[in-house]
Amino acid sequence: MKVTVIGAGNVGATTADVLSYRQIVDEVVLLDIKEGLSEGKSLDMLQATTLTGSLTRLISSTNDYSLTANSDVVVITSGVPRKPGMTREELIGVNAGIVKSVVEQIVKYSPNTILVIVSNPMDTMTYLAHKVAGLPPNRIIGMGGALDSARFVTYLSKALNCSPADVQGMVIGGHGDTTMIPLTRLASYRGVPVTQFLSAETLKQVAADTMVGGATLTKLIGTSAWYAPGAASAAVVESIVRDQKRIIPSCVPLNGEYGQKDICLGVPVIIGKNGWEKIIDIQLNSEEQELFNKSAEAVRNMNNVLATLNL
Ligand SMILES: NC(=O)C1=CN([C@@H]2O[C@H](COP(=O)(O)OP(=O)(O)OC[C@H]3O[C@@H](n4cnc5c(N)ncnc54)[C@H](O)[C@@H]3O)[C@@H](O)[C@H]2O)C=CC1
Numbered sequence: 001m002k003v004t005v006i007g008a009g010n011v012g013a014t015t016a017d018v019l020s021y022r023q024i025v026d027e028v029v030l031l032d033i034k035e036g037l038s039e040g041k042s043l044d045m046l047q048a049t050t051l052t053g054s055l056t057r058l059i060s061s062t063n064d065y066s067l068t069a070n071s072d073v074v075v076i077t078s079g080v081p082r083k084p085g086m087t088r089e090e091l092i093g094v095n096a097g098i099v100k101s102v103v104e105q106i107v108k109y110s111p112n113t114i115l116v117i118v119s120n121p122m123d124t125m126t127y128l129a130h131k132v133a134g135l136p137p138n139r140i141i142g143m144g145g146a147l148d149s150a151r152f153v154t155y156l157s158k159a160l161n162c163s164p165a166d167v168q169g170m171v172i173g174g175h176g177d178t179t180m181i182p183l184t185r186l187a188s189y190r191g192v193p194v195t196q197f198l199s200a201e202t203l204k205q206v207a208a209d210t211m212v213g214g215a216t217l218t219k220l221i222g223t224s225a226w227y228a229p230g231a232a233s234a235a236v237v238e239s240i241v242r243d244q245k246r247i248i249p250s251c252v253p254l255n256g257e258y259g260q261k262d263i264c265l266g267v268p269v270i271i272g273k274n275g276w277e278k279i280i281d282i283q284l285n286s287e288e289q290e291l292f293n294k295s296a297e298a299v300r301n302m303n304n305v306l307a308t309l310n311l
């Protein structure tokens with residue numbers, strides 16, 4: 001299996017490293033527009049493989065898309081990250097043009113690929129990719145829910161004082177500080193509802209911390225996070241290339257599911273060799289559905305900004 005990662009910055013290089021370190025794929029192509037960056041990072045990772053024993057081939061490219069030809073999966077991380085105090089939505093002006101041109105070049109060389117969109121604002125970038133790629137809808141997946149759910153599980157396990165391995169939780173809705181919806185009602189400690197262990201007040205705090213998970217890290221680091229984002233992107237790729245059929249909340253086009261249409265938003269989906277294969281249309285309660293509708297409204301407003309940009 002051949003996977004290309006576009007953008008050799010923090011998230012892209014970490015994604016490539018996890019794919020290589022864990023030997024999830026045979027070949028990883030790392031492409032960046034900045035001369036020397038993908039070459040340097042790929043060489044560094046290659047040297048690491050002599051110590052880790054990974055046999056994954058690492059290929060670097062400064063904007064030469066011919067090297068990405070026939071990729072089974074392409075992860076798009078190119079674009080600018082936010083700085084402390086910014087929202088992800090503020091990145092649209094720069095990142096929309098980058099994502100559009102990258103998608104156009106990728107599909108020329110890999111017309112049957114599966115795209116995993118990471119660049120922010122991710123829900124709108126995924127919507128844009130669907131408009132420009134000309135790929136079947138199942139072959140474009142926005143990565144956000146995998147990461148937000150990992151953060152949710154982390155905060156839940158801290159509150160429960162237990163191993164995150166025993167905790168299950170999902171975040172749906174938009175990948176934004178105010179648009180994501182941690183589903184505390186459905187979260188469990190080894191199948192037992194967390195509501196049995198944690199007070200409503202604690203759960204409210206866990207949900208609030210989850211929602212600003214990215215902003216908290218951006219404030220601490222000075223730029224946005226990359227270890228969990230890279231691992232989350234690699235997990236989505238792994239479910240595709242190993243046909244794992246994992247349920248991973250991901251940003252996909254909705255066609256009536258969750259009461260929404262003409263929008264890409266985070267919902268639980270089964271991910272396998274065909275991309276996102278099925279939307280799990282769970283029954284939300286009225287409070288959750290109201291939050292989902294609000295999230296959709298905010299993301300739709302952001303999608304409408306695309307028309308005002310000179311793309
Ligand atoms: N969806 C999610 O859950 C997450 C999304 N992100 C987003 O991912 C993006 C990347 O973040 P970082 O890696 O931290 O940024 P970064 O600045 O470290 O890396 C971005 C890379 O993209 C490259 N690039 C820019 N234009 C390009 C083009 N036209 N073609 C190829 N490469 C190009 C840059 O040279 C740079 O190396 C940001 O938009 C960030 O907000 C970050 C974390 C999680």
Ligand SMILES: O=C([O-])CC(=O)C(=O)O
Nearest residue numbers: 082088214215218224225
């Ligand atoms: O916070 C950001 O801007 C980057 C991101 O999407 C995340 O880490 O969740």
